[in-house]
Amino acid sequence: MTADEIFRALAADGTDDPYPLYAELHRLGEVLPVTAPELPYAAAVFGYRAVDRILRDTSFEVHDALRMEPMTPGWRDHAVLVTLMNSMMFSNGDRHGRMRGLFRKVFTPRRVQEMEPDVLRITAELLDGVAELGADGGEVDYMAEFAYLLPARVVGRLLGLPDEDISWFRTQVDLINDWLDFRRKGSDVLAAADQAATRITDYYLELIAKRRADPQRDLISDLTRAIGDGEHEVTDLELVGNLLVLFNASFSTTIHLFGNALPLLLARPEIRSTPELMPAYVEEVLRYDTPAHVFIRVAGRDTELLGVPLKEGELVAVLTGAANRDPRRFAEPDRFDPARADNQPISFGAGVHYCLGAALARAEAQLALPLVLERFPQLALGSEPVRTDQLILRGYKSLPITVTDRALVTAGGTADAAG
Ligand code: HEM
Incomplete structure (x- = not known):
């Protein structure tokens, strides 16, 4: 396959299994120009070293308000764009530093540690719910009943949002995520995202005034x-x-850390008797099947990246999911191996935009996943899971599981999945 054929395939249906396409890319290099006219990028970066380099190089910028003007005239009429461009994720330089500095001051490692009892409590409550739903041996959707609710409630708790508002937030955020997916830029999608952003802005402005x-x-x-x-x-x-x-950023990624982890853990029953190894397993899940595969950078000036020339304003697709499978960095990259030495997946990015919530996401997975396995010794995958159709956030839409052995239930045996 040529590079453009691979990029076309990734954009079209690479979400099912992008890994063979990534392997093809690694055979071709670390950075490649993209010439397919329908793809908005001038280049794609997928080698581990190259991804690390571009994310740390501040001459490659994130999309920000200054870039919006020429690319999307009239963008200020769109609430979703205005709101996003007001955030650190869509800011560069001093403006980014100013906002990030405020959040780093209050969202500290200590704060994450203080969240641990909440994570354990919320996990136990959700597992009670799963046990109840699955007590008759029927299937439960792990994504809806656990993988989504846990990070959403934890971030809700962190921010001080009432639990009963969380599902409302999810609906709004999904409308915005639909627009962020690069394949769905229709005007109806944008209008729906605008309305969602306006509702969220009103909600937060009221809450900020209350808390002040x-x-x-x-x-x-x-x-x-x-x-x-x-x-x-x-x-x-x-x-x-x-x-x-x-x-x-917190729940829409962490949901897929939980989702992508489960089949991998179930295929390795030894983890049940060695829960102390969970941090290494979580790190390997982050590498092997990472939740977020694509990020975008804009060349801030005429430059080059490992030999590929780029003009000021050109877009670069940064494929972190591919970098985590780079054979130059990870021996036998397509093998799941929690014992691999020096395992440092690039799943949380690098440089000034390095994920603000990495410690919280890791803590949630390290604390909750052992409880899931401990609570349900009979946990098994159920009928065919459904994948998300986005590469930007790759995981499962639904992942049916059973937590009680149906044979035991019908035989009148241990029906109590809560054990
Ligand atoms: C497994 C879960 C997660 C993954 C894989 C993930 C991944 C990432 C990545 C790769 C970036 C860098 C984006 C870029 O360079 O353009 C990022 C940024 C960010 N993440 Fe996460 N994230 C996760 C969980 C979280 C959580 C739990 C929170 C909040 C509690 C969070 C908040 C943020 C924020 C605010 C940024 C923007 C930082 C900046 O622009 O300075 N993330 N995340």
Whole structure:
């Protein structure tokens, strides 16, 4: 296959199994120009070293408000674009540093540690629900009942959002994610995303005002306090943009860490008797089947990347999912091996935009996955799972499982999956 054929295939249906296509790419190099006219990128970067380099090189920028003007005239009429462009994820240089500095001040490693009892409590509550739903030996959708709810409730708890508002948030965020998927840029998708962004903005502005007047023990209160102390100049609309991105970035990725992990763990029953190895397993899941495969960078000036020339303003697709399978960096990259030495997947990115929530995502998986296995010794995969159709966020839409042995239930044996 030529490079363009591979990129076309990845854009078309690479979500089912992009890994053979990544292997083809690795045979061709680390960075390649993209010439297919229908693809918006001038180049794609997929070698581990090249991905690490581009993410650390600040002359390659994220899409920001300045770039929007020439590319999407009239973008300020779209609430979703205005809100996203107000966030650190879509800012460069000093503006990025200013917003990220505020969040780093309050979203500290200690804060993540303080969340651990919440993670354990929410996990136990959700597993009770799964046990109840699956007590008759029928199938339960692990994605809907656990993999999504856990990170969504944890980030809700972190921010101080009431549990009953979480499903409303998910609906809004899904509308925005549909638009972020590069294959779905239709005007109806944009209009729906605009409405969702407006509703979320109204919600947050009200909550920010409430917490400013009456602080609680949550991140939004701490953020408003830090701004009030005068050390961090961040406007309320920037706060909203960042809260939207933080909530979105947190559950829409971690859901797939939980989803992608489960079949891999079930195929390796030895992990049940060695739960202390879970951190190494989680790291290997992050490498082997990472939740987020594609990021975009814009060349900030005429430059080159490992020999491929790029003009100012040209887009580069950064394929972290491919970098994690680079045979130059990982021996036998297509083998799941939690014992591999020096395992440092690039799943949380690198450089100034390195994932703000990496420690929380790791903590959630390391704490909750052993509890899932411990709670359900009979846990098994059920009927055919359904995959997401996005490469940007790759995982399962639904992953049916059973948690009780149906034969035992019908024989009148141990029907209590809660054990
Ligand atoms: C397994 C789960 C996760 C994965 C794979 C993941 C992945 C990433 C990656 C690759 C980036 C860098 C994007 C870029 O360079 O353009 C990023 C940024 C970010 N992530 Fe995560 N993430 C995860 C979980 C979380 C969680 C739990 C949170 C929040 C609690 C979070 C919040 C953020 C934020 C705010 C940014 C933007 C940082 C910036 O632009 O400075 N993420 N994430």
